Amino acid sequence: MKLKKIKNIEFAQGGVCAAKGFKAGGIQCGLAHSGASVTKKKNDIALILADNICTAAAVYTTNKVKGAPIQVTKEHIVNGLARAVIVNSVNANTCNADGIDKARKMCSLAANQLGISENDVIVASTGVIGQPLPIEPIENGMKSLCESLSYDGNSAALEAIMTTDTQPKEIAVKFKIGDKLCTMGGMLKGSGMIHPNMATTLTFITTDICISAELLQRALSDVVKITLNRVSVDGDTSTNDMVCVLASGLAQNTKISHEDADFDAFRDALYTVMLNLARMMARDGEGATKLIECLCAGADTEKTAEIVAKSVITSNLFKAAMFGEDANWGRILCAVGYAQADFDIAKVDVNIGSEKGIIAVCRHGAGVDFSEETAKDILSQDEIQIYINLNDGNASATAWGCDLTYDYVKINGDYRS
Amino acid sequence: MKLKKIKNIEFAQGGVCAAKGFKAGGIQCGLAHSGASVTKKKNDIALILADNICTAAAVYTTNKVKGAPIQVTKEHIVNGLARAVIVNSVNANTCNADGIDKARKMCSLAANQLGISENDVIVASTGVIGQPLPIEPIENGMKSLCESLSYDGNSAALEAIMTTDTQPKEIAVKFKIGDKLCTMGGMLKGSGMIHPNMATTLTFITTDICISAELLQRALSDVVKITLNRVSVDGDTSTNDMVCVLASGLAQNTKISHEDADFDAFRDALYTVMLNLARMMARDGEGATKLIECLCAGADTEKTAEIVAKSVITSNLFKAAMFGEDANWGRILCAVGYAQADFDIAKVDVNIGSEKGIIAVCRHGAGVDFSEETAKDILSQDEIQIYINLNDGNASATAWGCDLTYDYVKINGDYRS
Numbered sequence: 016m017k018l019k020k021i022k023n024i025e026f027a028q029g030g031v032c033a034a035k036g037f038k039a040g041g042i043q044c045g046l047a048h049s050g051a052s053v054t055k056k057k058n059d060i061a062l063i064l065a066d067n068i069c070t071a072a073a074v075y076t077t078n079k080v081k082g083a084p085i086q087v088t089k090e091h092i093v094n095g096l097a098r099a100v101i102v103n104s105v106n107a108n109t110c111n112a113d114g115i116d117k118a119r120k121m122c123s124l125a126a127n128q129l130g131i132s133e134n135d136v137i138v139a140s141t142g143v144i145g146q147p148l149p150i151e152p153i154e155n156g157m158k159s160l161c162e163s164l165s166y167d168g169n170s171a172a173l174e175a176i177m178t179t180d181t182q183p184k185e186i187a188v189k190f191k192i193g194d195k196l197c198t199m200g201g202m203l204k205g206s207g208m209i210h211p212n213m214a215t216t217l218t219f220i221t222t223d224i225c226i227s228a229e230l231l232q233r234a235l236s237d238v239v240k241i242t243l244n245r246v247s248v249d250g251d252t253s254t255n256d257m258v259c260v261l262a263s264g265l266a267q268n269t270k271i272s273h274e275d276a277d278f279d280a281f282r283d284a285l286y287t288v289m290l291n292l293a294r295m296m297a298r299d300g301e302g303a304t305k306l307i308e309c310l311c312a313g314a315d316t317e318k319t320a321e322i323v324a325k326s327v328i329t330s331n332l333f334k335a336a337m338f339g340e341d342a343n344w345g346r347i348l349c350a351v352g353y354a355q356a357d358f359d360i361a362k363v364d365v366n367i368g369s370e371k372g373i374i375a376v377c378r379h380g381a382g383v384d385f386s387e388e389t390a391k392d393i394l395s396q397d398e399i400q401i402y403i404n405l406n407d408g409n410a411s412a413t414a415w416g417c418d419l420t421y422d423y424v425k426i427n428g429d430y431r432s
Numbered sequence: 433m434k435l436k437k438i439k440n441i442e443f444a445q446g447g448v449c450a451a452k453g454f455k456a457g458g459i460q461c462g463l464a465h466s467g468a469s470v471t472k473k474k475n476d477i478a479l480i481l482a483d484n485i486c487t488a489a490a491v492y493t494t495n496k497v498k499g500a501p502i503q504v505t506k507e508h509i510v511n512g513l514a515r516a517v518i519v520n521s522v523n524a525n526t527c528n529a530d531g532i533d534k535a536r537k538m539c540s541l542a543a544n545q546l547g548i549s550e551n552d553v554i555v556a557s558t559g560v561i562g563q564p565l566p567i568e569p570i571e572n573g574m575k576s577l578c579e580s581l582s583y584d585g586n587s588a589a590l591e592a593i594m595t596t597d598t599q600p601k602e603i604a605v606k607f608k609i610g611d612k613l614c615t616m617g618g619m620l621k622g623s624g625m626i627h628p629n630m631a632t633t634l635t636f637i638t639t640d641i642c643i644s645a646e647l648l649q650r651a652l653s654d655v656v657k658i659t660l661n662r663v664s665v666d667g668d669t670s671t672n673d674m675v676c677v678l679a680s681g682l683a684q685n686t687k688i689s690h691e692d693a694d695f696d697a698f699r700d701a702l703y704t705v706m707l708n709l710a711r712m713m714a715r716d717g718e719g720a721t722k723l724i725e726c727l728c729a730g731a732d733t734e735k736t737a738e739i740v741a742k743s744v745i746t747s748n749l750f751k752a753a754m755f756g757e758d759a760n761w762g763r764i765l766c767a768v769g770y771a772q773a774d775f776d777i778a779k780v781d782v783n784i785g786s787e788k789g790i791i792a793v794c795r796h797g798a799g800v801d802f803s804e805e806t807a808k809d810i811l812s813q814d815e816i817q818i819y820i821n822l823n824d825g826n827a828s829a830t831a832w833g834c835d836l837t838y839d840y841v842k843i844n845g846d847y848r849s
C-alpha cells in the first residue's frame with residue numbers, strides 16, 4: 016500500500032534498526048504447543064537492544080484484563096528509562112496465576128544474558144491466553160536470541176512478533192531536528208491471532224532523538240489517540256495491546272524538553288510512523304480485502320468527528336457491504352445516526368471515493384441519484400474512502416477499518432479445520 | 433425453540449389476533465422494485481384493526497436517522513389512542529424528501545377505507561432506505577388489504593412484515609387480571625434485510641386488557657429495556673425500529689391505573705411476550721446457527737450486569753468462536769474486560785452451558801482445566817448459555833445474541849449474486 020507522507024519527512028529502510036544505536040534479533044525458541052498445526056517454521060521470540068540506556072514511553076490497552084507482561088513493563092518503565100525489549104508470540108501470558116513471575120523471568124533471563132538491569136527491560140507477549148507460558152524454551156533459547164542481535168536484525172524480530180498477520184508491518188523515517196538528521200523506525204503486529212485466537216496489537220518504535228521522558232510520553236499519548244486508537248478491525252479491545260518508544264539520543268540534537276518547534280517536528284515524525292502502521296494494520300485486518308478510511312469533517316469538535324468516523328468503520332453491516340462492493344449509503348447514514356454525539360442528521364453529506372474517483376451519495380441526510388456502475392467501479396478498489404460532512408463546524412477526524420469477509424469468520428470460528 | 437414461561441401465564445395461539453377485538457390482514461400490493469430478484473410471492477403490506485379505539489403506547493429507535501413513519505406515528509399516538517396499524521415491507525420510507533407525506537398518505541388511505549380517523553392509525557415501514565416509496569401500489573391495494581382483515585388474519589399480517597426472516601415470529605399468552613381472563617399477542621420482524629439491506633425490528637402487540645395510556649407506556653418502556661434492548665445481532669441500531677402496543681379493554685377487567693398487583697400481572701404477561709419474541713429474534717439473527725444467552729450475575733447494579741452481558745454477546749470474536757463451537761473462554765473474559773463498567777476482573781467466574789450440561793471455564797479471572805470434549809459437546813447445541821459471575825453484588829441481567837457466520841457476511845455483502 017502507498018505510504019502517507021507528512022511534510023518533509025523522508026521514508027527510510029530498516030524498521031526498528033533504522034535509528035542509530037539499535038540492534039534487533041529473533042529466533043524460534045519453540046513456544047508452539049504440541050497440538051498446534053504449525054506448518055511454517057517461524058520465529059517466536061524477539062529482542063531489541065539499545066547501545067545505551069534510552070528514554071522510554073508506553074501506552075497500554077484499556078481492557079481490565081491486562082496481560083501479565085503489561086504489568087511488569089509498567090513497573091520497569093516508571094522511571095522513564097529502558098534499554099531492551101523482549102517479546103514472544105504464541106502465548107499471551109495472560110490470565111495465568113503465575114503470569115507475573117514468568118514475565119519477570121523473561122526480563123531477568125534477557126538482562127542476565129545481556130549484562131543489563133532487568134528493570135531496563137520491556138516485556139510483551141501475544142498469543143493464546145489462559146494457558147501457562149512455558150518458560151523453558153525461552154530460558155534455553157536466550158543465548159541464541161542474544162546472539163541473533165544485529166544492527167540489521169529488524170526483519171528477524173518482526174517475524175517473531177507476527178501471528179496471523181499476512182504482511183510484515185514496519186516503517187522508518189528520517190527528519191531534521193535543528194541541523195541534526197534524526198531517524199525513527201517501528202514495527203507492528205496485528206490484528207493477528209493465534210490459537211486460540213487472541214487479537215493483539217503490539218507496536219515497538221525506536222528513535223535516536225534526544226528527548227525528555229515526559230515529552231516522549233506526551234507525544235506518544237497524543238499520537239496514539241489519532242492513529243492506533245482510531246483503527247478497528249472488529250471492535251474487540253485486546254488484553255495485551257501495547258505501544259512503546261525508545262529514544263537513544265544518539266542523533267545528538269539539543270534535548271527536547273519543551274513543546275517547541277523541535278517537539279512539533281518529532282511529533283510529526285512519530286505521527287507519520289504510527290499513521291502508516293495503523294493503516295497497514297487496518298488493511299491487514301483479519302480476512303480483510305479492503306482498507307476503509309472514513310474522514311468525518313464539519314464537526315463541532317474533533318471528538319464528535321472521531322465518534323462518527325469510528326461508528327461507521329465499526330458497523331458490521333457497513334463492513335459487509337464494502338466486502339460486497341455495494342454503495343449502500345443507507346448503512347453509512349445509519350451508523351452516523353446511531354453515533355453517540357450531538358449533531359443534526361438532516362445536514363449530513365456523504366461521499367464515497369477511491370483512486371477511481373469520488374461520488375456524492377447523500378446530501379442533507381437524503382439520497383441523491385448516482386450511477387451504480389460508477390459506484391461499483393469506485394468500490395472495486397482495495398482502498399476506499401468514506402467522506403462524511405456534518406456541516407456543523409470545522410473539526411475533523413479520520414478512522415481506519417476494513418471490510419467484513421468470509422475469511423474473518425473462517426479465521427475466528429473455523430480455525431480448527 | 434422452547435418458549436420461556438413466567439409464573440402462571442399460559443401460551444395461546446393467534447398472535448396479534450389472539451386478544452378480543454383485533455382483526456388483521458395482509459396482501460401483496462406490489463412494492464417490490466422491478467430489479468429485485470423476488471422469487472417468492474410474499475405479502476408486503478399488513479393491517480391490524482381494533483373493533484374499538486384502543487389505549488396505545490410505543491417505543492422507537494434511538495437512531496438520529498428516523499424513518500418518516502416513526503415521526504408520523506409519534507404524532508398520531510401523542511393522545512395515547514390508536515385503532516389501526518398499517519405496515520409495509522420492501523421500502524423503509526426513510527431518508528426521502530417526501531417521506532412524511534407518504535407516511536401520512538398511508539394513514540389517510542387506510543383511515544378512509546376503514547371509516548376511521550387518520551390520527552388513530554399507526555404507520556411503520558421496513559426495507560430499503562433512501563428510495564422514494566411508491567404510493568400507487570398501496571393506494572391501489574388498500575381496498576383488498578381492508579377486505580383481507582379477519583379475526584384469524586394474524587399469519588397473513590405477519591408474512592407481510594417479514595423480510596429475510598427465516599421464521600415467522602409470533603406469540604400469544606393468557607393471564608388473569610382479577611377474575612378476568614385476558615389475552616395478549618404479538619408479532620415481530622427482525623433482524624431481516626431487504627435490498628439494499630436495512631436491518632429493522634418491528635414489533636406489534638395487541639391485548640384486550642383495560643389499562644391507562646400512562647401505565648401502558650410505563651410497562652412497555654420498562655419491558656423493552658430488559659428484552660428487545662438486550663438483543664444484538666450485529667450491533668447496528670436501525671433507523672426504523674418500533675414496538676407498539678394496543679389495548680382494547682374488551683377483557684373488562686377493572687381499569688389498571690396504578691402500579692398495583694394487576695399492573696404487575698400485566699407487566700409479567702408483557703414481559704413473557706417480549707422475552708420470547710426477543711429470543712426468537714436473536715435465534716433468527718442474520719446467518720445465525722445458534723442463540724446465545726449471556727447471564728451476568730453478581731453485579732453491583734443491574735446496569736453493570738447489562739453492560740457486561742451485552743459486551744459479550746456483541747463481541748465479533750466471541751460470536752465467531754461460538755460458530756466454530758470453540759470453548760474460547762479467553763474471548764469471553766476479554767469482552768468482559770473491555771465492558772465500560774466498574775468491577776474487579778480478578779473476581780470474575782465464567783461457566784458455559786447448554787442442554788448438554790454446564791462447565792466452569794474460568795475462576796477468579798484465570799482459566800481452569802476442563803475437558804475440551806465436554807465443551808465441544810455443550811457448544812454443539814443451538815442454544816448456548818454463558819454464565820458470568822462478577823462476585824461483586826446481587827444484581828443480574830441477561831442479553832441475547834447469535835453467532836457470527838459465513839451466512840451473515842453472505843446476506844450482507846454478497847446479496848447481489
